Amino acid sequence: MKELARKLQEMKIGMVAEQEPLASHTTIKIGGPADLLVEPSSVENLVKTMEVIREAGVKWTAIGRGSNLLVSDNGIEGVVIKLGAGLDHAEVDGTTLTAGSGVSVVALAMSMSRKGLSGLEFASGIPGSIGGAVYMNAGAHGSDISKILIKAFILFQDGTMEWLTNEEMEFSYRTSVLQKKRPGIVVEAVFQLEEGDKAEIMAKNKKNKDYRKETQPWNSPCAGSIFRNPLPEYAGQLIEKAGLKGHSIGGAQISEMHGNFIVNTGNATAEDVLALIEHVKATILDQYGVRMETEVEIMGRK
CATH class of the missing domain: 3.30.465.10 (Uridine Diphospho-n-acetylenolpyruvylglucosamine Reductase; domain 3)
Known part of the structure; x- marks a missing residue:
């Protein structure tokens, strides 16, 4: 990965950082390191980045502003391409x-x-x-x-x-x-x-x-809506009816403002959030017979 990083830096394709904590790049402020984080400075440099990655045979993942995203505490393998300032x-x-x-x-x-x-x-x-x-x-x-x-x-x-x-x-x-x-x-x-x-x-x-x-609790670190609405029902309403508002596991808490949001109260891990998601799924299935599906994108090493 160091050789790949060196090559991309020499090509001046944009920001290149090894072992970059992805908690700094997600709205919920959770996530382990990317082996390599690249933020191309233009469409042309994005294409060049992909060519180099393909030649190296390395895995890649793309992220944007980091909303609707939960990254594993163990980070993401390979190259994470951040689509940011160069594509705005x-x-x-x-x-x-x-x-x-x-x-x-x-x-x-x-x-x-x-x-x-x-x-x-x-x-x-x-x-x-x-x-x-x-x-x-x-x-x-x-x-x-x-x-x-x-x-x-x-x-x-x-x-x-x-x-x-x-x-x-x-x-x-x-x-x-x-x-x-x-x-x-x-x-x-x-x-x-x-x-x-x-x-x-x-x-x-x-x-x-x-x-x-x-x-919605946008003043707190969160990832946006956690579950898809199981129409004609609404995820937030089901979660609130089940009495789960405010329920927490570790540093992750179901928002007091909206049942379909999980907030990071300061020290939440991805494991905390995933445990809370599973608790919600089990509770809603038990009480209402509804299977909840996540809307938030979950990615990274197990």
Whole structure:
């Protein structure tokens, strides 16, 4: 891994760090070290990074802003590619928006509202990056990414790159083709927005953002929604009905604000969070006969 790190540093592809603690790169502030963490400074350098990784035959994992993510206490094997500052571009042509995977979803939603462009208001309180949002078809307030995406530029594991249309992304609830059938990295995405009343769009944007602040514990380290909603039921409501609000294991606690959030009270480990997840699953199955599935991405060494 040292040789790979040296080569990438010599190529000046961006930030390269060995044994980097991933707790510093996740919103829940949990995670052991990456063997090698790389943050490419451009799309071109991302492609070069993938070429070097492929030639070395090393495992790789991609992360964005670290929300919706639980990393093992033992870290992640191989190279972790962080899609950040080098991929945070955004351009608007009429009502068509092109955004890099490293762009903040919240910042982009606010920026579009100021331009009087509608379509991203639902995402005004969603933390994380555009790449992650497209990857998991993020949504809220009755809408999601699939409603506005035209196409996404994907870098696949073998180094090939391809534009996938909305249909080819095979979106469903919090899922896309990239999670199962065709693993890859979202490099860029193109969205179809609509012109609208600027004041109305900004007001809706603010309302959705304020709702998140009022109902979800974003002032505490957390990973976002832990469970998928077992529709027609809602995960948070089931957890609250089961009396699990505030329940804790180690440093991990089910939020007092929202049952579908687990917060790090200061010294939580990934093992604490996983134990709490299993406790919730067992309790809900026992009390309501509902099988809960995680929405948070769990990755890293066992």
